[in-house]
Amino acid sequence: MSWVTKTLKSTLGRKLIMALTGLFLILFLTGHVAGNLQLFYNDGGEAFNIYAKFMTTNPVVKILSYLTYLSVIGHVIYSIGLSRLNQAARPVGYAVSGSSTNSSAASRNMGILGTIILLFLVGHMYSFWYQMHWGAIPTVTYEGETYKDLYSVVQIAFQQTWMVVLYVIAMGFLAFHLSHGFASAFQTLGWNHAKYSPAIRAVGLVYCIVVPILFAAMPVYIYFNS
């Protein structure tokens, strides 16, 4: 076994993968939420559609998006492996659990939260990402150039009450997942220091509240503005 596989097969190495992919996905979410803020422009979707085209065609973004897919897949596969390893480490469980007194619910249920988020992600990607790439969606023309009108797809989707509710709930799960995941990733990387950890925790707290709220605000905004 080479030293690379040895490291990546160790519990610490696997955790490292979880942390690195998790952090990359956090970076992705930051970009995603920033770009999608254009949904709030009252310009009939022009800015958003131009942005959507840029995101699906720019070569640098392409590379980043492949990295994102890889991160999602890596994060999921490694989490499955780790969960199985962790379950095997305690074949007989406790009759009484006192875990609520020593750890947060989010930290103990990252697997469940992650699974829900994954299911949401599949639906979400089918609704927008798949449609944008391969679906038959209407087009619009700005200054002589043709763009896929993803904006209208979004508008139509979020006219449906159940979709909006689903998205808001999903963002709640995302918030809990991030509430543990953000600081946890830094801990795994070994970034726990009396001087910096309070800042990491504070940023993590702000992040896990603000980003999901912004995401959730989009369907709600569209629902009430149409």
Next chain:
Amino acid sequence: MILDSKIPAGPLAEKWTKHKFNSKLVNPANKRKYDVIVVGTGLAGASAAASLAELGYNVKAFTFHDSPRRAHSIAAQGGINAAKNYQNDGDSIYRLFYDTIKGGDYRSREGNVYRLAEVSVKIIDQCVAQGVPFAREYGGLLANRSFGGAQVSRTFYARGQTGQQLLLGAYSALSRQVANGKVKLYPRTEMMDVVMVDGQARGIVTRNLITGAVETHAAHAVLLCTGGYGNVFFLSTNAMGCNVTAAWRAHKRGAYFANPCFTQIHPTCIPVSGDHQSKLTLMSESLRNDGRVWVPASKENAEKLRKGQIKVSDLKEEDRDYFLERKYPSFGNLVPRDVASRNAKEACDDGRGVNETGEAVFLDFRDAIKRDGKAVIESKYGNLFDMYKQITGEDPYTSPMMIYPAVHYTMGGLWVDYNLMTTIPGLYCLGEANFSDHGANRLGASALMQGLADGYFVIPYTIGDYLAQTPPKKVDETHPEFAKVAQEVKNRISQLLNIDGKQTIDHFHKKLGKIMWNYCGMARTAEGLAKAKAEIKALKKEFWSDVKVLGTNEELNLSLEKAHRVADFLELGELMVDDALNRNESCGGHFREEYQTPEGEALRDDENFAYVAAWKYMGEGQEEELNKEPLIFENVKLTQRSYK
């Protein structure tokens, strides 16, 4: 038999160096042909096993715990002495030697004690190199404190957990040798007997505590590093598992037991709270650096206090008797342990004790908090105060602590010569289990020093001298003597399991403890001791006809384990009483009420009792035979200890 201590001739400071040179060496290539058994993995056992394995011997290490790291050395709090003189306050090897001899009330060997002081400095070097995180000053050098009445600061410490850190250091050295394959570790395995062939120790018989299997192990030498026997008192600060069995089995095979009556009663323990009590908790002696010991000056107030009619705060300064400061103005609250303990007992016997039981004195931090502030006191004793609060439910920052003496350490043990060999050739005894260095009273922070000195720096030299004269071809387990002793062990097990009496083991242990505490505790009288002897004899008889040991041998069986140990304690108890009765003087931890100065201090009789009392087992039901090893003092002048 004439007991030959084998103390080398010559000037004190050259004895050990000369002895090391005169000891024979085992050729490096031959070391791997020798097997050594080490029983016990505390400070003495773990350090010995590791050091011998490093030299190249094959070591088998046995512990009844699940891990070597659980040994009771781990519980030592205060520190470890070493004559480093890092503080430039006048310490030296000679001063540590002198303090130890004097503290032991002149009942230890000059040669042994000097060697102990001499190697003490190397222990600190060794431990630091192992990564033991001793306390340090801001400049990065090691910190020291004065401890247990010493006039110099020579105690090294790691917070209140010095024993833990030193044991973990020795444990890590041992673990390293386990990984190297030079030590084979036998956890959860208890030694049941010594096997002797042609008058030499050739191995041991053990019981696997999980399966009950009785097994035999042969070796060229056997080291007993099995700790003290304080649990003979039932209530002591020892861990629940501490026992005398290994040493006692060896005693019954011919190893002399020396000074069994020398037990140390530690003054600062949390008082007994009820019949359910299983052990007593020691709080570091360092508390006496800032705490002031007192009881109400009048019996009336003490009684009111006990009944809850008045509060501590109702007692004015003149109503309080700071008895240690009053009686010993120069040492005050820092008098040696035996003196502090006895004075607490006297105050309580006088009807001035506190707590509901009347068996406690105050240890008050009010003045220290007023002087230094709560923060300073908290930084020094925070963990001890928390522990006290957890156990008693009372806050020592606001109300004074209550303390009472408890059995803590046993200076007596198997007789050993300068090489740490018992009277059985090939059988060595190290650490608290032997009798060698502390005389009639051990100084604070010296137990850790002795355990590690024996294991790291004495036995590696002295065992070579013996092994070099022993042929490598070993008497192995096929020798009929092994099967014979194993059968005896099995017989004893089935005997215990088949008594099927009515009383639990603890019933006997508690009864024995009471007898020992009442008659062979802090103060002893000929009359009381005679009574104790009769009572122990009767109790022993009752034990062997009415004890109830449940379960079978072939399983983890705590009752069976305990039954063996209590059976041995019953025999040891009687010998302690014999020894106390024989020693018609008061010295150190041994206080015979008949022998005291007009001021009530211990009155030694150097003319008649400056000897080591080494007892020889004469057979079941026989009185043991007393052998005397005279103590010769060439360097120190025997004086009455005075802490006035």
Next chain:
Amino acid sequence: MKLTLKIWRQKNASDKGGFATYPVDHVSKDMSFLEMLDVLNEELTEKGEDPVHFDHDCREGICGTCSLVINGKPHGPLQTTTCQLHMRSFEDGQSITIEPWRAKAFPVVKDLVVDRYAFDRIIQAGGYVNINTGGVPDANEIPIPKTIADLAMDAAQCIGCGACVAACKNASAMLFTSAKVSQLALLPQGQVERKTRVEKMVAQMDAEGFGACTNTGACEAECPKGISLTNIARMNREYFSASLTSENV
């Protein structure tokens, strides 16, 4: 006090085991939790029933032998060892469930007794400084900043009880392992083998079948000695940098 005890009973390693219920009476608030069990065992012995086996020794909170999960919490409701827990932490009439440490790497021996040899093997893998007795420099030769010595001591305080493993939802031994890795990584004496040590100890920890860390912090919250999660972060750093830079291919 009157209490109802629900205790895990298991004859030996191969027995399936199950809970047995014992009512106990006359429990004093001043008793320690283990003394309460002593009283129960005396009663059981008098009745001729096998006493409840549990590990314990020093009863001062330092040897790390005692190991009970009490109402779902290792060492019970307080952040201390079981032996330092007193009955005043419980209410009259309360029902108390007592279980052994649960982990694949800590097999049950009998009743509440488990084997923690795995911890010893982790230390044997490298939790030491490779020096022989003698031949070492003077203790004051290498000054160590007080803050570093204190941090090392914070980590070295670990008593090896295994409450971290018992508390962790993944039965992970990271806190235990990292405490030793940290102690020796912080001190100058540990520098020589710093990289090899962490690699070997982590490999052994994994081989023992402990779970991975998900940073829930339960170990730190339940550790009777308050060993900090920062040690796990330090071990992670040590491990990753050792993996990248050590000579062990």
